């Protein structure tokens with residue numbers, strides 16, 4: 001089994017940021033090309049028809065990203081320990097019935113739904129923006145744990161959600177993630193889905209959370225300690241030029257442990 005596979009499709013990536021991330025990830029491991037769209041029944045196990053209808057002009061890009069995420073889920077544990085899906089836009093704010101901004105399907109939820117057919121799944125969302133869509137989708141699903149560390153908004157801490165305060169750095173971010181991983185560990189997952197936001201990085205324009213590259217590597221190491229096949233789903237790509245390095249730091253931490 002390989003350590004890392006990056007999944008991409010034949011079509012050009014939708015943004016320069018995504019293209020740079022794809023290059024950064026493929027430098028660390030193998031890449032596979034997989035096709036386009038998911039069967040409608042797979043999407044409808046996570047979203048209802050109103051979400052699909054509301055995608056409008058974003059339909060093709062949204063379905064392509066969803067296919068990347070689900071393919072990553074299908075590969076982990078069989079062909080690789082870690083699979084990375086460079087999705088074109090974040091989807092963690094799209095719930096079962098309501099489309100988020102930007103208009104995307106919930107890629108991480110679709111990956112978790114696919115993996116949940118094998119056993120319990122832990123979704124760990126470390127995007128700057130609260131992944132409330134993912135939490136909504138799995139609110140009543142006992143086989144899927146969803147934990148979140150976010151900095152936007154700066155309020156809303158609950159049992160499985162840590163809202164970081166203004167100008168949080170590595171220390172606060174890693175302390176919060178340690179707690180979420182501890183809870184995930186007690187859930188005894190058979191697989192992990194990471195909603196990876198690079199908009200928590202110190203270089204990001206939002207400046208809300210200031211995580212360094214070594215902080216991102218440490219985050220990968222914390223999640224690696226769960227010892228599970230892991231699908232990494234790209235949420236916000238973060239600020240352009242630095243993002244491939246930050247992604248590399250996270251994935252290296254995840255691979256090395």
Ligand SMILES: [Zn+2]
Nearest residue numbers: 127128129236
């Ligand atoms: Zn974000």
